[in-house]
Amino acid sequence: MTTMTTRTLLVGAAIVGLLTLGTSAQSGNIQQAVDSAYEQFKTLKEGKNADYIPALAKVDPNLFGIAVVTADGKVYTAGDIKTEVSIQSISKVFTMAQVIQEQGPEAIEKRIGVDATGARFNSIIAVEGVRTVVGTGAPEMNPLVNPGAISATSMVRGASSDEVWKKIIGFHNDAAGRQLTVLQDVYKSESDTNQRNQAIGALMLAYGYIKDNWQQAVDLYTRQCSIGVNASDLATMAATLAFAGKNPVTNKQVLEAAKVPGVLAVMATAGLYDDSGKWLYHTGLPAKSGVGGGIIAVSPGKFGIAVVSPPLDDAGNSVRAQRAIAAISNQLGGNPYVAARKE
Numbered sequence: 001m002t003t004m005t006t007r008t009l010l011v012g013a014a015i016v017g018l019l020t021l022g023t024s025a026q027s028g029n030i031q032q033a034v035d036s037a038y039e040q041f042k043t044l045k046e047g048k049n050a051d052y053i054p055a056l057a058k059v060d061p062n063l064f065g066i067a068v069v070t071a072d073g074k075v076y077t078a079g080d081i082k083t084e085v086s087i088q089s090i091s092k093v094f095t096m097a098q099v100i101q102e103q104g105p106e107a108i109e110k111r112i113g114v115d116a117t118g119a120r121f122n123s124i125i126a127v128e129g130v131r132t133v134v135g136t137g138a139p140e141m142n143p144l145v146n147p148g149a150i151s152a153t154s155m156v157r158g159a160s161s162d163e164v165w166k167k168i169i170g171f172h173n174d175a176a177g178r179q180l181t182v183l184q185d186v187y188k189s190e191s192d193t194n195q196r197n198q199a200i201g202a203l204m205l206a207y208g209y210i211k212d213n214w215q216q217a218v219d220l221y222t223r224q225c226s227i228g229v230n231a232s233d234l235a236t237m238a239a240t241l242a243f244a245g246k247n248p249v250t251n252k253q254v255l256e257a258a259k260v261p262g263v264l265a266v267m268a269t270a271g272l273y274d275d276s277g278k279w280l281y282h283t284g285l286p287a288k289s290g291v292g293g294g295i296i297a298v299s300p301g302k303f304g305i306a307v308v309s310p311p312l313d314d315a316g317n318s319v320r321a322q323r324a325i326a327a328i329s330n331q332l333g334g335n336p337y338v339a340a341r342k343e
């Protein structure tokens, strides 16, 4: 009885959210949901900054910013939405999207795969033990773990490292709607300490996932992970994916609409690594985390959301970002698996 009542309430709340999102009357609802999550989680102290990249350990753990971007390009915010953190693994989504845009979804599926590995994001055993799909020989990996991401970066076409970089940063700029820059201290710190990713790059070449110059791929990957972003940039990037590849703030078509569902599917499968299943179970949202403390999440057709808060859980996902996004999305009816019921 209690369960039924709770469930009825939850479904009811989701339907109210669905019905009320998208007209100007509910600007207030969205702002209220953002403010209330900020108040609720600002004192939460769980988790710890990443420290395997020394520069990340120095970032203020109290930094906490939330942003939601809707179809009309409105940005709803709370907390610190100005301070930049490094984008880290969230960049993997946009480099994957760029390769899909340029070479089609099958290029990623065949070379890297679109399956969960169930392993940590920088697992080397996952490369050694990768299974292949019977018939096609495609690996069961994905572009959101480090080995797949370094391979995806290696697939961006260009005659020189500079040319490839211009394309990568250009795509990120378009999704964020402004000129982004690399946080040089993070880039240097990670370049000095990324021997594990270098090993992964060499191994990916040995197995033929990377065709040549793994050193360039690892360097460009490290640089893309060091791009500086704030919560508002990240929410705009999420919103670009929420609205069929068109940035709702600048109105620029960044990614072909037909290419967006594949990107979101990989995010749903592997965006929070070995905790992706739990995340999807509770929110239904395709999302991506970064060890800089950001998480983006996408409610297709409704909103893009991002939270920045550096302390991470054991899987490498920001603790406050997960809690705040889940609370806001559930309040706004963001779960795409919740259908409005016909009475």
Ligand code: DON
Binding pocket: 088, 089, 090, 121, 122, 146, 190, 197, 222, 225, 289, 290, 291, 292, 315, 316, 317
């Ligand atoms: O390669 C690394 O280890 C980092 N540049 C990115 C890892 C990351 O963000 C994992 N995300 N949660």
